[in-house]
Amino acid sequence: MVRLAFLFLVILGALAALVSLFVGMGLYQAAKLQDASVAASAPVTTLPSSQPSATAQSIEQRPIVQAAPASLPVRPIADPAARQAAVAVPPDRPVVLSVKDAVLIGDDLRLDPVALKTVIDWTNRRDGVEWTAQVPASGLYDVEITYSCDRTDGGGVFTIRAGPGGLSASVRPTGSWDDYQSQYAGKLYLPQGPTQLFMRPVYMLPGGRLMNLRAVTLKFVKQIDEPEFRPPFSRRRGF
Structure with missing residues (x-):
């Protein structure tokens, strides 16, 4: 009987300890919530701009240094003149002016009706051929013509x-x-x-006929700013 009473008292003590523990935890949570509400409702003090805090002054006095990443090297930007010089490089391929892309001026000369790649029937001195060439770089060019001419009824002198x-x-x-x-016809700036x-x-x-013409080819010689080669012409020959 005494042992049962002692066991009952031990159980009651354990229950009392648990109750006190739960009550203490509830009071602690309530106190934290009250502190948070008080901090939210408290007025915010703003320092005037003329009186910065000591922390702000120390931050403002520190120089700001921005370093470029080591893996990304900084490359200088070339000036416009350098970029223009880089674009105006001597062409590595000749400019071929086909008669298919030309404008035929005159009443007699015409393109051959089969292949449409040769100017034929060039029998009139007033007839001519005109192109608009896209010249890649200013400079001196060698001019070549691709043509055929029979010895018996062809030949003459032409100008470009x-x-x-x-x-x-x-x-x-x-x-x-x-054939x-x-x-080679000459040089042109x-x-x-x-x-x-x-x-x-x-x-x-x-x-007779002047020639059967297929193309005029421009081959780059050297880059110059001003014309260095201007062959003379005779006005008596109709140029």
Whole structure:
């Protein structure tokens, strides 16, 4: 009987300890909530701009240094003149002016009706061929023509004008009208950008044809700012 009473007292003590523990935890949570509400309702003190705090002064006095990442090197930007010089590089390929892209001026000359790649029936001194060439860089160019000419009823002298100057050259026979060759005609200064080239006869054999023309090719020689080569022309020859 005594043991049962002692056990009952131990159980009552444990229950009392648990109750006191739960009550204490509830009081602690209530106190935290009360402190948070008081801090939210408290007025905020703002310092005037003329009187910054000591912490702000120490922050303002520290220099701000921004370092570029080591993996991203900083590259200087080239000036416009350097960029323009980089763009205006000498062309590595010739400019080929096909007669298919030309404007035929005159009543007699025409494109061959089959392949449409050759100017034929060039029998009139007033007829000419004109192109608008996209010149990649200002400079001096070698001019070549791709053509055919028969010795018996072909040949003469032609001129090509472009930009500030021009050239004149003789048409040498190639053997027959079916034998096409390339002939060096001379040098021309050409400005960069769209440039008009006009080709026409100066002298022709009576009753003959100047040539059968397929193309004019421009080959870059050197880059210059001002024309260094302007061949003379004779006004008596009709240039």
